[in-house]
Amino acid sequence: MDIFEEIVELRRAGRRGALATIVNARGSIPSFESAKMLVRDDGTINGTIGGGCVEAEVWQAARQVMEEEKPRTLTFNLNHDPKYDTGLVCGGTLEIYLEPILPVQTVYLFGAGHVSINVYRAARMTGFEVVVVDDRENYANRERFPEAKDVYAEDFEHTLSQLAPNHSSYLVIVTRGHRDDMRVLRWAVETPAKYIGMIGSQRKVIAIYKQLEKEGIAADKLARVYAPVGLDIGAITPEEIAIAIVAEMIAIRRGAGSLNHKRSVKASEILDRKKSISRNNPSASRLTLRANPRRSSLAIRNLTRHPVRRDIFLSCSADKRIAMTSRFPARTFSPVSSARVYLRGLPA
Numbered sequence: 001m002d003i004f005e006e007i008v009e010l011r012r013a014g015r016r017g018a019l020a021t022i023v024n025a026r027g028s029i030p031s032f033e034s035a036k037m038l039v040r041d042d043g044t045i046n047g048t049i050g051g052g053c054v055e056a057e058v059w060q061a062a063r064q065v066m067e068e069e070k071p072r073t074l075t076f077n078l079n080h081d082p083k084y085d086t087g088l089v090c091g092g093t094l095e096i097y098l099e100p101i102l103p104v105q106t107v108y109l110f111g112a113g114h115v116s117i118n119v120y121r122a123a124r125m126t127g128f129e130v131v132v133v134d135d136r137e138n139y140a141n142r143e144r145f146p147e148a149k150d151v152y153a154e155d156f157e158h159t160l161s162q163l164a165p166n167h168s169s170y171l172v173i174v175t176r177g178h179r180d181d182m183r184v185l186r187w188a189v190e191t192p193a194k195y196i197g198m199i200g201s202q203r204k205v206i207a208i209y210k211q212l213e214k215e216g217i218a219a220d221k222l223a224r225v226y227a228p229v230g231l232d233i234g235a236i237t238p239e240e241i242a243i244a245i246v247a248e249m250i251a252i253r254r255g256a257g258s259l260n261h262k263r264s265v266k267a268s269e270i271l272d273r274k275k276s277i278s279r280n281n282p283s284a285s286r287l288t289l290r291a292n293p294r295r296s297s298l299a300i301r302n303l304t305r306h307p308v309r310r311d312i313f314l315s316c317s318a319d320k321r322i323a324m325t326s327r328f329p330a331r332t333f334s335p336v337s338s339a340r341v342y343l344r345g346l347p348a
């Protein structure tokens with residue numbers, strides 16, 4: 001297959017690659033200027049730039065270019081470096097340009113309202129393909145989204161089962177209600193998508209995270225989500241919000257450094273705390289509470305080996321006292337109907 005046809009097929013299949021091209025050659029080299037070699041994401045190649053050690057080094061660099069998604073230029077001086085004297089080269093200097101071949105990057109827009117239509121327009125201008133999903137035909141249609149790759153005007157649950165995002169997909173959740181947002185997010189965090197963003201206030205984000213955690217979704221998966229979605233540029237109108245969202249997607253695509261994301265700091269702290277508990281304190285989620293009938297108290301056990309970073313809620317009747325016993329200093333609380341005990345990084 002022609003190398004350019006192969007590149008098209010590779011991108012359509014959602015795969016990566018790197019294209020090596022000899023852009024400058026002086027002296028005697030084992031190939032010719034403009035020779036090309038395609039390195040696929042599975043390590044296989046199509047074409048050649050001369051073989052030998054040069055090609056081996058280019059292959060290795062191509063793997064890095066795929067990961068970094070940034071091009072680079074390699075220079076080889078075949079006259080003075082003995083490691084290239086393998087009998088395959090005659091001497092000379094060549095420059096090879098390596099460029100990443102990336103899959104078609106698709107934005108899945110869940111919701112087809114005022115923000116979505118502006119996200120669609122900005123995303124198309126910046127090189128993304130767009131798939132639109134909404135359960136309202138009067139919103140999700142070709143008249144409103146003429147250049148969309150696909151438009152689904154069906155129930156969200158039905159449509160989700162038909163979608164297959166890959167590592168180059170961007171999921172933007174901007175439906176008309178919390179219930180649908182949560183329904184889509186529940187599905188989204190299980191996909192390999194490169195980016196997941198959800199619109200909403202900090203309060204809404206935390207409420208949805210808590211509900212999904214109750215359902216058994218791990219904090220690590222929710223930590224991938226950018227919510228509230230977009231860069232913090234003071235956006236107010238649907239058009240401005242759309243620009244903030246697409247700007248964040250571009251930042252992710254280009255690997256931009258630290259930017260001012262709108263992602264909820266409070267929600268992130270909650271998730272980080274829960275991840276820390278599950279990783280460092282395996283016993284914290286399996287507390288054993290035992291009543292002491294003689295002293296009418298509750299003893300907290302299994303807290304002696306790990307620092308604890310969580311809130312522990314204890315309840316007792318008004319005629320009981322709550323005592324914390326272990327090798328920590330004893331602490332006793334006056335009779336109350338309920339008590340909230342805070343354990344913050346207690347020493348192991």
